[in-house]
Amino acid sequence: MAGTVVFDLDGTLADTSGDLVAAANACFRARGLGDLLDPVVDALIAFHGGRAMLRAGYGRMPSDRLLPPGAEDEDFDRLLGHYGDAIAVHTRLYPGVEAALDRLAADGHLLAVCTNKPEALAETLLRELGIRDRFGAMIGADTLPVRKPDPRPYRAAVEAAGGQVGQSFLVGDTETDRKTAAAAGVRVALVAFGPEGEALSRLAPEVMLAHFDELPGIARDWLG
Template identity: 75%
Template sequence: MSTRGTVVFDVDGTLADTAADLIAAANACFRSRGLGDLLHPRDDAGIAFHGGRAMLRAGYGRAPADTLLPPGAEDEDFPRLLDFYDDGIAVSTRLYDGVEEALNALAADGAILSVCTNKPQALAEKLLAALGIRDRFAALVGADTLPVRKPDPRPYSAAVERAGGTVARSFLVGDTETDLKTARASGVPVTLVGFGPEGPGIARFSPDHILDHFAELPALARDWLRP
C-alpha cells in the first residue's frame, strides 16, 4: 500500500456547481404533476446540495394548499428525479474555478486523489466523465456503493483504501455539515469550500480550514499530508 497522502473530494458543491441541473430534474417531477417549477436554480442551490429528497420535500412544501399529492409521493418521484437528472446531468454544471489546475498540482506532488460522495455512484461516474476529470481519481465511492453513506465513516475509509491510501494520511474536501461530520467520524482533517452556496456562512460549522479558492489546495495538502 502506498505511503503517499490521499485527498478525498465530495462532488456536488465541492468540485462542481451542479445545482441548476439538480433543480431542473426536481422541477421536471413537479411539472409532471401539473405544479410547474417550484424551485429556483440559483436561490435554491443550498437545497439542491442536500440531495434529491430534500428538493422534493421543499417543492411539495411550496405547492398550492389545495394540491392533492398521493401518499408516498416522495418515494414515487425520487427514482423519476434520478432519471430526469441522468438525462440532463451536465447541461449547466460547471467545475469551480481552479479545480483542474489544483488536481494537476496535487498529482504532481504525488498525492492520491479519490472521491466520496452521496451522489449515486453511476451518476457520479457519468458526471465526472462528462466534466473530463474522472481519470484524475483513483477511486470513487458513491451513495450506493456500500450499504451506508456519509456521514458514516465507512464510505470515506473505502474511498481512501480503494485508491491505495491510508486513512491516517488523508483529508476531506467538502462543502456541507455532512462532510464535516464524515471527517470527524473518520478522525481526519476537513476543509470546506467557502465559495459554494453557503458562502462565508460555512464557518459556522468550524471546519479545520475554509478553502476560498482551489489555488490554495496544493499548499494545504503539502502541510496536512507531510510525512
C-alpha cells in the same frame, strides 16, 4: 507513503445545483405544478439531495392541491431519471479545480471522490466533466450499505486509491462532510465558494478553502 486527498462532489468539485433543480422541476411540471424551485435561490436545497428538493417544492404547492399516496417515492425515481438524462447541462467545475488536481498529482498525492450521490450518477458526471481519470477511487452513496457521515465510505475511498487514512484529509462543503471527517479522525477543508459560503465557518473546519489555488499548499502542510 503518499498522502490522499478525498473530495466530495456536488458543491465541492462542481456546482451541480442547476441540473438538480431542473430535474426536480420536471417532476413538478409532470404534476401540473409548474417550476416550484428556483435554480439560484434554491441552490442550497439542491445540495441536500433529491428528496429535500421534492419536499421543498411540495411545501409551495397551492393549498387546494393534494398529492396521491406514494407521490414522493414515485417522483424521486422520476427525478433520478430526469437527472441522469441531463446531468451536465448547467453543471460546471468550480474555478481552479483542474489545475489543483494536476498540482496535487504532481506533488505525489493520491486522489479520490467520496460522495452521497448514487455511484452510477457520480461516475457519469465525473466522466462528462472530463475528470474521472484523475481519481484513483470513487465511492458513491450506494457503493457500500452505508453513506457519509458514516466514516466507512471515506475509509474505503482512501484505501481503494492506495492510501492510508492517517495520511489523508477531506475536502467538502456541508456539515455531513465535517461529521464524516470527525468520524474518520481526519482533517477537513470546507469550501467557502459554495451556496453557504463563509457561513460554513460555524462548523469550525481546520481550513476554509477560498479558492482551489490554495489546496496544493494545504496538502503540502498537512500531508508533507
